[in-house]
Amino acid sequence: MKTTLRQIAILFIVTGSVLCTSVQQNYAQNTCDTLKETISSLPGVSKVERLKSEAFKDKYVLFVEQPLDHKNPAAGTFKQRVFVMNVGMDRPTVIVTEGYGAAYASMPRYREELSRILDANLIFVEHRYFLESTPKPLDWKYLTAENSAYDLHRITELFKTIYKKKWIATGISKGGQTALIYRAFFPDDVDITVPYVAPLCKSREDGRHEPFISSFAGTKEQRAAVLDFQKRILEKRVTLQPKFDSLCIANKYKFNLPLENIYDYTVLEFSFSFWQWGSPVSGIPGKDASDDQLFRYWIRMCSPDYFVNNSPTASFFVQAARELGYYGYDTKPFKGLLTIKNTKGYLTNLFLPEGSEFKFDKSLYKKLKKFVATTDKKMLFIYGEFDPWSSVKVDEPKNDNVVVMVQPGGSHRARISNMPDSLQNKAIEIIKGWLSE
Numbered sequence: 001m002k003t004t005l006r007q008i009a010i011l012f013i014v015t016g017s018v019l020c021t022s023v024q025q026n027y028a029q030n031t032c033d034t035l036k037e038t039i040s041s042l043p044g045v046s047k048v049e050r051l052k053s054e055a056f057k058d059k060y061v062l063f064v065e066q067p068l069d070h071k072n073p074a075a076g077t078f079k080q081r082v083f084v085m086n087v088g089m090d091r092p093t094v095i096v097t098e099g100y101g102a103a104y105a106s107m108p109r110y111r112e113e114l115s116r117i118l119d120a121n122l123i124f125v126e127h128r129y130f131l132e133s134t135p136k137p138l139d140w141k142y143l144t145a146e147n148s149a150y151d152l153h154r155i156t157e158l159f160k161t162i163y164k165k166k167w168i169a170t171g172i173s174k175g176g177q178t179a180l181i182y183r184a185f186f187p188d189d190v191d192i193t194v195p196y197v198a199p200l201c202k203s204r205e206d207g208r209h210e211p212f213i214s215s216f217a218g219t220k221e222q223r224a225a226v227l228d229f230q231k232r233i234l235e236k237r238v239t240l241q242p243k244f245d246s247l248c249i250a251n252k253y254k255f256n257l258p259l260e261n262i263y264d265y266t267v268l269e270f271s272f273s274f275w276q277w278g279s280p281v282s283g284i285p286g287k288d289a290s291d292d293q294l295f296r297y298w299i300r301m302c303s304p305d306y307f308v309n310n311s312p313t314a315s316f317f318v319q320a321a322r323e324l325g326y327y328g329y330d331t332k333p334f335k336g337l338l339t340i341k342n343t344k345g346y347l348t349n350l351f352l353p354e355g356s357e358f359k360f361d362k363s364l365y366k367k368l369k370k371f372v373a374t375t376d377k378k379m380l381f382i383y384g385e386f387d388p389w390s391s392v393k394v395d396e397p398k399n400d401n402v403v404v405m406v407q408p409g410g411s412h413r414a415r416i417s418n419m420p421d422s423l424q425n426k427a428i429e430i431i432k433g434w435l436s437e
Helices: 005-015 017-040 113-118 145-159 174-185 209-215 220-235 237-250 259-276 291-301 314-324 346-350 363-374 388-392 421-436
Strands: 045-050 058-067 077-086 093-097 121-125 167-172 192-196 378-384 402-407
Touching (some): 017 045, 093 113, 093 145, 113 167, 174 192, 174 314, 209 220, 209 388, 378 388, 378 421, 402 421
Antiparallel strands (some): 077 121
16 A cells, blocks of 8 residues: 555654654665665676675676676686675766785775765776685686776776766775776776875886885984894894794694794885884883784784784785785895895795796886876876885876875875875865866
């Protein structure tokens, strides 16, 4: 039986806002069902499910069927996980080009920075070969930057049939790198690109990170404090190695090298991790700290599980070895304290899955470097001043439409929202100005 408006009004007087809320929820659900049906009807889209959200009116998770090799459809397909968060068809759309897995996007409170600033719709794309977007069987040869760009192109084309206002591509770290890759392969897919802390490495062990850490990050006194801590950990190997071994055994960590070598690598990694995450030098244990205090701080800052041979981010290391590049370690300050002779080739020795060795291809680096230097597309790069990844940031652009902003004293956590007010306002002004054109 249908309920008339008059009946609703009478019931509202009797029951108060409870009924009103119920009616609004039913109406909203009907509206959401329509959007769900629209998304479900898109070619190659399947398993559309509604999710809870505290930040968006509507939120869905779905899968898009993608070619393993976009230039060779005969190679087969896989399903790529995508999250859709809806504000309205009259709003711009942000596409997050995640570089890893997308599990955190399922959280009800999740909202990406630009979508919040601009009150924009959000399309969140999990990177191929991560979590739910991993092909089976797994063949590493299809994990290329070009294929990942084509993945994003296909998803953008699908959802532009729904969201017709301006589009912004963005991502953090490897996701920021992916946003740059996407723009370089498909310059006209989006209107604006905002990569956060995006590296542009030229080789498997780039060589620019180490001098950055030793000579630029922080102050001279702060760098000396970090180096001193690393040396103390190595000098106390006799008492700390047993603690280290027990930790690894208790957690069932498996490595490709002996534990004494992993001890070395965890010390070498400490300085990179310290500056990457903007840790305070005041937190480093003092000279009178006990072995337990030193050990707990070291492991909290830089856990050996990063070096396990069955890393959940193995797909990233394949990409780093093949096209994206990575960083090396400077062993010179620790002469006589290490059990390893050198760290050359450590990416292969520690991280690459068995049978996945690749020769590094520099052509992607050249393509991206040339693109940034010559494009007039609207791009805003955000970096942290003392983040080691800033040692391989994009070069100073030659076009006014390509802007690089560096957070003073910042780390890999640099975002528009934690910039100084002047830079924050400038970044938002630039993006909104571009949107209004």
